[in-house]
Amino acid sequence: MLKIGEFSQIGQVSIRMLRHYDEIGLLKPIQTDHFTGYRYYTLEQLTQLHRILALKDLGFSLEQITEFQNQNLSLDTMRDLLYQKQVEVEQQIQTERIRLARIEARLRQIEKEGQLPNYEVFIKSVPVQQVATIRQTVPTVDGMKDYRCEMYKTLYQFLQNQRIPLSEPEFAIYHHLEYIEENIDMELGVAISRLGTPTETIGFYELPAIHCASVVHVGSFWEIGLALTALFSWINLHKYQSIGAIREIHLFGSELKMHDPLNVTLEFQVAVLDSHIM
Amino acid sequence: MLKIGEFSQIGQVSIRMLRHYDEIGLLKPIQTDHFTGYRYYTLEQLTQLHRILALKDLGFSLEQITEFQNQNLSLDTMRDLLYQKQVEVEQQIQTERIRLARIEARLRQIEKEGQLPNYEVFIKSVPVQQVATIRQTVPTVDGMKDYRCEMYKTLYQFLQNQRIPLSEPEFAIYHHLEYIEENIDMELGVAISRLGTPTETIGFYELPAIHCASVVHVGSFWEIGLALTALFSWINLHKYQSIGAIREIHLFGSELKMHDPLNVTLEFQVAVLDSHIM
DNA sequence: TTGCTCCTCACGTCACGTGAGGTGGC
DNA sequence: TTGCTCCTCACGTCACGTGAGGTGGC
Numbered sequence: 001m002l003k004i005g006e007f008s009q010i011g012q013v014s015i016r017m018l019r020h021y022d023e024i025g026l027l028k029p030i031q032t033d034h035f036t037g038y039r040y041y042t043l044e045q046l047t048q049l050h051r052i053l054a055l056k057d058l059g060f061s062l063e064q065i066t067e068f069q070n071q072n073l074s075l076d077t078m079r080d081l082l083y084q085k086q087v088e089v090e091q092q093i094q095t096e097r098i099r100l101a102r103i104e105a106r107l108r109q110i111e112k113e114g115q116l117p118n119y120e121v122f123i124k125s126v127p128v129q130q131v132a133t134i135r136q137t138v139p140t141v142d143g144m145k146d147y148r149c150e151m152y153k154t155l156y157q158f159l160q161n162q163r164i165p166l167s168e169p170e171f172a173i174y175h176h177l178e179y180i181e182e183n184i185d186m187e188l189g190v191a192i193s194r195l196g197t198p199t200e201t202i203g204f205y206e207l208p209a210i211h212c213a214s215v216v217h218v219g220s221f222w223e224i225g226l227a228l229t230a231l232f233s234w235i236n237l238h239k240y241q242s243i244g245a246i247r248e249i250h251l252f253g254s255e256l257k258m259h260d261p262l263n264v265t266l267e268f269q270v271a272v273l274d275s276h277i278m
Numbered sequence: 279m280l281k282i283g284e285f286s287q288i289g290q291v292s293i294r295m296l297r298h299y300d301e302i303g304l305l306k307p308i309q310t311d312h313f314t315g316y317r318y319y320t321l322e323q324l325t326q327l328h329r330i331l332a333l334k335d336l337g338f339s340l341e342q343i344t345e346f347q348n349q350n351l352s353l354d355t356m357r358d359l360l361y362q363k364q365v366e367v368e369q370q371i372q373t374e375r376i377r378l379a380r381i382e383a384r385l386r387q388i389e390k391e392g393q394l395p396n397y398e399v400f401i402k403s404v405p406v407q408q409v410a411t412i413r414q415t416v417p418t419v420d421g422m423k424d425y426r427c428e429m430y431k432t433l434y435q436f437l438q439n440q441r442i443p444l445s446e447p448e449f450a451i452y453h454h455l456e457y458i459e460e461n462i463d464m465e466l467g468v469a470i471s472r473l474g475t476p477t478e479t480i481g482f483y484e485l486p487a488i489h490c491a492s493v494v495h496v497g498s499f500w501e502i503g504l505a506l507t508a509l510f511s512w513i514n515l516h517k518y519q520s521i522g523a524i525r526e527i528h529l530f531g532s533e534l535k536m537h538d539p540l541n542v543t544l545e546f547q548v549a550v551l552d553s554h555i556m
Numbered sequence: 557t558t559g560c561t562c563c564t565c566a567c568g569t570c571a572c573g574t575g576a577g578g579t580g581g582c
Numbered sequence: 583t584t585g586c587t588c589c590t591c592a593c594g595t596c597a598c599g600t601g602a603g604g605t606g607g608c
Contacts, residue, residue, distance in 0.1 A: 005561065010529055012402060015562090020598055036606060037563050043529055043543035046494050050398035057400070058381055062597070075394060082385050089378045096371045103336055103364045110357050120328035122335070124290060216324050251288055251321055265321035283587060293588090298572055314580060315589050340571070 001031065007041040011049045026066045027052060059085055105238045112237075119230035121215045123240075126269060131207045132159055132196065133173075133189030141181045148172070151188045152256050158202050159192065167191045170250040177246065177270075179225075187245075210271040213240060216251070217268065221261040224248075224268075231268055240272040279309065285319040289327045304344045305330060337363055383516045390515075397508035399493045401518075404547060409485045410437055410474065411451070411467030419459045426450070429466045430534050436480050437470065445469045448528040455524065455548075457503075465523075488549040491518060494529070495546065499539040502526075502546075509546055518550040 008015045021027040022039060027048060029039035055065045060081075068078075109117060134155045138147045152170075159166065173187040195204040213235050217227035228246070235242050249267040258264060286293045299305040300317060305326060307317035333343045338359075346356075387395060412433045416425045430448075437444065451465040473482040491513050495505035506524070513520050527545040536542060 003561075014598080016598060016600085019563090024597095038606090039562085044496050046529070046543065047398070047496050050400065050494060054398045054400060056597095057377070058384065059377055075388065075392070078394060079385065079388050082381055082388070086378065086381045086385070089374055089381065093371055093374045093378065096367055096374065099335070099337055100364065100367045100371065103360055103367065106336065107357065107360050107364070110353065110360070114353070116353060116356060120325070120332045122328065122332060216328060218322050218325050251324070265324065281587075292572080294572060294574085297589090302571095316580090317588085334571095 001040045001042060004029070004039045004041065007045070010043075011046055013049065013053070021052070021062070024062060024066065026062055026069070058082070059089060102238070105234075109234075109237055117230070117234075119215050119217070119227055119234075121213050121231055121234035123272070123274065124212065124214050126210050126212060128209045129191050129207045130193070130195055131171075131189045131205065132164065132192050133187050133203050133205075134201055135185070135187040135203065136201075138184040138186050139182065141184070144184070148186070148188060149256060151186075152254070155188065155190065155202060156256070158199075159190075159196070162196045164196045165193045167193050170254050172248040172250075174246040174248065177242070210244070210269065211274065212247075212269040212271045213242070214267055214269045217264075217266045219263065221258075221264050221266075224266060227266070227268055231270065235270070235272060240274060242270045242272050244271040246270050279318045279320060282307070282317045282319065285323070288321075289324055291327065291331070299330070299340070302340060302344065304340055304347070336360070337367060380516070383512075387512075387515055395508070395512075397493050397495070397505055397512075399491055399509055399512035401550070401552065402490065402492050404488050404490060406487045407469045407485045408471070408473055409449075409467045409483065410442065410470050411465050411481050411483075412479055413463070413465040413481065414479075416462040416464050417460065419462070422462070426464070426466060427534060429464075430532070433466065433468065433480060434534070436477075437468070437474070440474045442474045443471045445471050448532050450526040450528075452524040452526065455520070488522070488547065489552065490525075490547040490549045491520070492545055492547045495542075495544045497541065499536075499542050499544075502544060505544070505546055509548065513548070513550060518552060520548045520550050522549040524548050 002010070004015050004018055008018055011018075018027070018029075018039070018041075022029060027045065029041050030045065031040040032038070033040070052065055055068065056062070060068075073081075106117075132155060134151050136147075136151060138144055156166075168191055170190045171188075173189070175185040175187065189207075192204075195206075196202075198204045213231060215227050215231045215234075217224055232242065247269040249269065251265040251267055252258065280288070282293050282296055286296055289296075296305070296307075296317070296319075300307060305323065307319050308323065309318040310316070311318070330343055333346065334340070338346075351359075384395075410433060412429050414425075414429060416422055434444075446469055448468045449466075451467070453463040453465065467485075470482075473484075474480075476482045491509060493505050493509045493512075495502050510520065525547040527547065529543040529545055530536065
């Protein structure tokens, strides 16, 4: 019979651990003195202790190990649990690898640009949304602002007539990924709470869910180019691949009621493929 | 100005998180109503929130991120921290990989042997120890028991005469890794608290520290072969490589005072190379 | 009598999730 | 008046580490 100190030495675990295992019923001393509370162990319990430590090393929780002991489980169950654990650990590794890739990308970014990033880009999932949109080809960049206002006015007027309730947010979609100055294919829209009947100019549909890279721009409306540059440079550095159109989300409210174009908050989203990492 | 619910929606974080960040001083609402306690945020704070989330994703703790913000650190510091983090994450991955290898080895073991392991083998480090030993060639296996007793007697007698205090444990070293029946090179020893003067038969030295695979055998002295088989089969399965002699540690006390050879507790140790995993 | 070993609380860890119980504004 | 949003505690998480404060045996 060994006192807790001796057992802990031979077993290479702390006394506190043994007390803890006693407390949770994982490894009870073979005998406990009723007066002093002293715990007594036997050398036979070493085997049990080692089994516990082995399972712990494999990544099982003490609660699970306790169950294992109580149920003295079958070979098949154990094998299944191990396979399950294997998958878990593989996923864990995968997660860490992605984290590592992000760290490396940020390091590359620092080395390349010589400064801390001005924009934080991150990956997120956007759910489906019911939307009403109006899509037109805008002849030149110069007239863009007025043109867009007209389009939004038309859209809102129509929705009001049809008594279709708006929800958030308002947005714009750039169907060209590159920067162009003429004949810009522009789609403006707003989320709504139920679909209406489409016409020649106004469309109703479900804007599909996307897995996208997103960036928020706070500042002048005329500097949104910076955000877009940051967005695409980030996508590049992180070896993602962009697909589809750019969505511009008007977090500041409606473009029609924009009081100060020097202080707006927009979010840009562009769908990406993320099967790039290992 | 946004209420916490709106801000949490746009920022894609839970309200509880925002409250928590407020509490620890990481992201304070720009204004708090003194009467109602309502928190108010601005869209500008979205940028800050995203920076926080980005750093969190890289693996930094909220405490660290808070420091980053207060010190508004230099580019170099940030780069150093990122490099450091990179190493950390790599080590983390390494740890998980080893865990994965252990899980796989255990699965192979189950597939191969069709049963749960009877012995738990694990890797541990054993520190240096001062020892006194007696080493002789034992002619045959048959006379082994008496031969060993004689050797221990000689050893203990000598130590007693020299007044060298014993410490734990007693042990034996098998210098042959294979099983042989004749002319067995056998070294028996015990840990001591200070070195004495060696003679022709008795040696004093520091038994070197080793990184070893270890297994504990509880049961009959005549079945220690099972433990050794398990030990080497484990080493094999886990793709380690054994080096050096086998150490047999007498956890049950002294061989001279062994009352019941059917119930002994021994530990076997054999040094291994562990550079095998990636 | 003095160390040594053992004991039982009980707090702290990290980043929130999850109620409990209660209050202002449409 | 009824929902809705917001609020402040405060417990729970996981496996112990780390004191605090106190007790038997050589």
